[in-house]
Amino acid sequence: MRVRRLRSGLRGWGGVGAMAVVCVLALAFVLVLPATRSHGGPPPAAGGAGAARGVQARAGDCDDGDVQNRSLAPADADGPAVERIRKRGSLVVGVDQNSYGWGYRNPNSTSDDLDGFDIALARRIAQDLLGSPTKVTFRAIPTNEREHAVESGRVDLVVRTMTITCKRLEKVAFSAPYFLTGQQVLAPRTSPITGYDASLAGKKVCSATGSTAYDHLSADRKSGALPASTDISTTVPNQLDCLVRLQLGDVDAVVTDGALAASQAAQDPAVELKGGTFTKEYYGVAMQRGADDLVRQVNRSLEDYRKDGGWKAAYDHWLSATLGKDSESATPPAPAYR
Template identity: 60%
Template sequence: MDGRGTRGVSLRGWGGVAAMAVACALTAVFALLLPLTQRAGTGGDGSTGYGSGGVADGTQAAAKDCDPKVKDKEPERSLNPASGSDDGDAVRAIKDRGYLSVGVDQNSYRWGYRDPNSEAKTAELEGFDIDLAREMADRILGDPTKVHFHAIPTNQRIPAIQRDEVDMVVRTMTISCDRLEQVDFSTAYFQTGQQVLAPKTSKITGYDESLADKRICTAKGSTAEKALGDDKTAKKLPASTDISTTVPNQLDCLVRLQLGEVDAVVTDGALAASQAAQDPTVELKGKPFTEEYYGIAMKKGSDDLVRRVNGALEDYREDGGWQKSYDKWLKPALGASSGPPAPKYK
């Protein structure tokens, strides 16, 4: 953590997104535009097993030590950056390579997307998560441009980390006890909750009995998919609710909704609000029915990198970078924010 006050992160303006609705249908193709490549200089074995490469789980939370309802066991607790000022193997590998490899989304409006109306002819990636990824490159390598982005679908976020294809994932990824068995997380950088998105004319009122006989779409591997499955098993959802439709990327659910193939989408409220901003015919229904936090995901056992990222997040919160990025990208859809979540350490 270098404590620099000069940021160097470009917060470029965003224009209209009329063409985005058409681009939605090509999501599956676009996800391949930035192919994942084996990360150089890591020595990983490419295994998709938990803790691949023989790295010990270290001091991060295990499932038995994690409970969202118990104080001091919340999944968003992470390693304190104060004791991680020296570079370890993970940080040295990034510095030796000369760039940070980050898994991101390129189809989530205002989070990570390509604006066809951008002044840049290349329509480079931009959004709240993209700013954050550039900030990590700036804090680790001293240059926000030294980052290679890899577009990955929702259900490939963890495998990409385990196979050493990326150093980290910055992609609206909820911290959970289940995921902490597979990857390590930074402290939380954003708070949200699961919500229902449906057409404005729909009689759906929220996450309630109005979902009876309705077809719901979620992203494969998302916390929304797990919540729906758990609640269906526990009979907290109407028995007639169809939750069988899952897609690789969350934006594909919006396309299914627009085509009339499903009746509603369940996803993080922050993402749902951005989708509603893209399509004025849909809206959020009801209040969030969960409390969740986004974190930066990294390989299991990369404690030095986790600590370095947590230190960078502290600076980003304190020097106004987080708020500036929020106001630029998310305030139009989500309204004013009281600020980022306070960090929680072990």
């Protein structure tokens, strides 16, 4: 198959040409990922009869400083959401397919399977819900489509480096946090940019549409925390597209989660992280509001995943090489429930 031969030739994903080909291939796969050893069709749209009413906090009484502590307590809960998934026999999960270490197609593998930390977590949830890690259908979801994919019922879950925020709680429910990160600047090694500071004056910065990175850039430029001359007009549907823009010289820097930026720096030795993280953010699994039974089941999976060493094994395998064995991110966040 021609696509597979092209993919296997992109060893390491380094350089502009390789990254450009990866993005072309990504567009061909977006939203049409095949089932990965799975069966069944898409879940029904939200709001079906009998759905339990959600009790997670809305943005109006929410504080982003402790938003990660507002999920429901774990339980082996039965309900309409879990029943639909079990009846279908497959968990439908929105994921990334282009983020090295998180959700990606390994260019050095002859398999079409996805790899990465988020993929391993999705398989663990499928194992706990359906008795097998292979009973999962992966669907590629762009960064700016994550909330809509959940709201519309196109997927049961989104496991895609998605930060828990009060704004997003208006549209989706979240699990307890499963990863700690923060926003960071990525730029060429030769760049005079030193971090998220005055060195961004007059620079063109790329971020993903609908991302917390863009939210911070916009708010900080309005407040004066970021130089008014910083150009933040370049936004893209998928965060990886920012790296390609950077490599092509279209932008001067990228702002994204430090966990993602570290993986991108590992792929291309011409870029590096500039300065430390300037926020503290937590990734969560996104689900439909009102699917309390599914939220509790996912939190049960996360609880067990932390306790039995599965989380740590996944971190060591997929992320320790880029984030470090002793970084703040190397330990799973301690959950607190509403």
